[in-house]
Amino acid sequence: MLISLITVLSFIPLALAQVGVVNPLVQHCGPSNVVCVNRYAAVMPYHFFRPDSFNGTSIPFSATSVPNDTSFSLLNNSNFIVYDRERGLAILGANPTYEKVFNVSEAVHEAPVYVPGLNKLFLSQLAPPAGFLPQLVVDLNKEPPELSEFLSDPPVYAPNGGTFHKGLIYWGASGGNNSIGGTEQRAGIRTLDPHTNKTTTLLNNYFGWYFNTVDDLFVDSRGDVWFTDPDYSWFNALTDTAPQLRSQSYRFRPSTGQVWVIDDTLGQPNGIAISPEGRNIYISDTSSVDGVISSAYPHLHASHWNQTSAHTIYKYDLLDDAVSGEVALINKRPFYYSQEWVPDGLKVAQNGYVVTGAGKGVDVLDCSGSLVLRIQTDYVVQNFAWAGGNLTEFWLMGQGGISRVKWELKGQDLSKSYT
Ligand SMILES: *[C@@H]1O[C@H](CO)[C@@H](O)[C@H](O)[C@H]1NC(C)=O
Ligand SMILES: *[C@@H]1O[C@H](CO)[C@@H](O)[C@H](O)[C@H]1NC(C)=O
Ligand SMILES: *[C@@H]1O[C@H](CO)[C@@H](O)[C@H](O)[C@H]1NC(C)=O
Ligand SMILES: *[C@@H]1O[C@H](CO)[C@@H](O)[C@H](O)[C@H]1NC(C)=O
Ligand SMILES: *[C@@H]1O[C@H](CO)[C@@H](O)[C@H](O)[C@H]1NC(C)=O
Ligand SMILES: *[C@@H]1O[C@H](CO)[C@@H](O)[C@H](O)[C@H]1NC(C)=O
Ligand SMILES: *[C@@H]1O[C@H](CO)[C@@H](O)[C@H](O)[C@H]1NC(C)=O
Ligand SMILES: *[C@@H]1O[C@H](CO)[C@@H](O)[C@H](O)[C@H]1NC(C)=O
8 A cells, every 4th residue: 555655656746846936936026126926925836945144134036046936036127026016016107117216325314404595405424434414405395306405503423313393304313422512411202493404402301311322213193202222323333322122112292391211112112103193103124133232242333133133023903092191002013024124214104004114124004004105216215205295205224325216105294284
C-alpha cells in the first residue's frame, strides 16, 4: 500500500507542487506610472525572500527576490502601487503625477505645514549639520516652486511635527540645549505667526522636567494640543539631557497651561492624528527604531533597528464626556503594521483615509486599516502635507528629497475646520 502511494505521487510533476500562486503578482493598471498588486501577493512562488531592514537601511517590498515571477520587477519602476484596484485608482484619478521637486540633504526633513494665506509650505531640517537652526520654506506661488531657508524670531530649534490652527503654525520643538543659537531652548510647543515671523513658547516643561522629544502633534476643535514625546532626540543627539520622562503621549490646553497624559502604552509614540469628525485618534508606535538610555553609557547617542519590534499604528476612540469633562482615549486596537520601516508621519485625509510615511514611500489606508495604495519614493519619507487651493497637491519629504504628488485625495482643511 505504502509503496504504491509513493509511486502515484512520483508521477505528479514538480511544477504542480505549489498551488494557489497569484499569477501575475503585479500588472500594469490605469495610468502608465501605476501598477496593481493582485490579491496583496498573498501566495508568492517559491523560492522568495525579503531581507530584513537594518539600522539606517529600509528594505522595500519591491526588493524581495522572486525569481519565478517576472512581473514582480514592475514594482521597481512605478510611482504608485495599488492594492485595492477600485478605490486606489479612484484616489489617483486619470492623471496622477509624482515629481521629485528638490534634492535635499540626508538629514531628517519634518514638520511640514501649509499656510494657505501665503501659499507657502514650511518644513524643518534637523541636524546634521549640528545645531542647524533655520527652517525651510517652499514658495508655491512660483512655478517651479522655490526653496529657501527661513529664520523665525526668535529661532526655534528642531521642529519635529507641525500643524496649522487659527492662523498660527504650531510646532512640536524636539531639541534641547543650553546654548543653541546663543540661547537656551528646551523641547516643547512653540507657535509661529507666519505673517510676522514671530514665535512664542506655549509649553517647555512638565512640572520642571524637560520633555524628551516633543514630536508630532495636532490641535483639536477646542484648541487642545495633542502630542507624542518619544526618546528620539536623545538617540539623535538633539538634546543635551537624557530623557527624564516616560516615553508617552499628552494633551495640553494652552488656555490654562494644563497637561494630561493620554497614553503610556507605546514604546516610541511618534505620529499622532485625528479623524475629520473628531471621533478617532491614531498614534503610531515606532519601537523598531530604538536606543539605549543607561547610566552605564551616559552619553550614548545612537539608535538601532529591531525587525520584530512594533512599527504599528494604533486606533483609539475618543471619549469626550460632556457631564464629567473627562477626555480619554479608549478601545485601543492595532490598526496597521507598516509594510516597510516605521509609520512616521501620520495624517487623516478629508474622506477619513489614514496616510503614513513608512520607509521609501507613503501608505494610504482606509479607516479600517486596509492598504489601498502606496506612493513609492527613492528616499525615506518622514512626513507630508496637503497644499494648494483644492488641497489635492500632496508634498512629501524626508532624507534626501522633497516631492509633489497630484491626485484626487484631499487633505483636511486646517484653516477652516477649527475656526
Ligand atoms: C546596527 O547598529 C548596531 C549598534 O550601533 C551595531 O552593533 C550593528 O552591528 C549594526 N548592524 C548592522 C547590520 O549594520
Ligand atoms: C528593485 O529595487 C531593489 C532596491 O529597492 C533592488 O534590490 C532589486 O534588485 C530591484 N529589482 C529588480 C528586479 O530590478
Ligand atoms: C524557481 O526558481 C528557482 C531559482 O531560480 C529555480 O531553480 C526553479 O527551477 C524555479 N522553479 C520553477 C517551478 O520554475
Ligand atoms: C537630483 O539629483 C539627481 C542625481 O544627481 C539628478 O538626476 C536629479 O535631476 C536631481 N533632481 C532635482 C529635482 O534637482
Ligand atoms: C548645544 O548645541 C550646539 C549646537 O549644536 C552645540 O555646539 C553644543 O555642543 C550643544 N551643547 C551641549 C551641552 O550639548
Ligand atoms: C518674514 O520672513 C520672510 C522670509 O525670510 C520675509 O520675506 C518677510 O519679509 C518676513 N516678514 C516680516 C514681517 O518680517
Ligand atoms: C526586538 O524586539 C522584540 C519585540 O519587542 C523583543 O522581544 C526582542 O528582545 C528585541 N530584540 C533585541 C535584540 O532587542
Ligand atoms: C480646484 O478645482 C476646481 C474645480 O475642479 C478647478 O476649477 C480649479 O482650477 C482647481 N484649483 C486649483 C488651485 O487646483
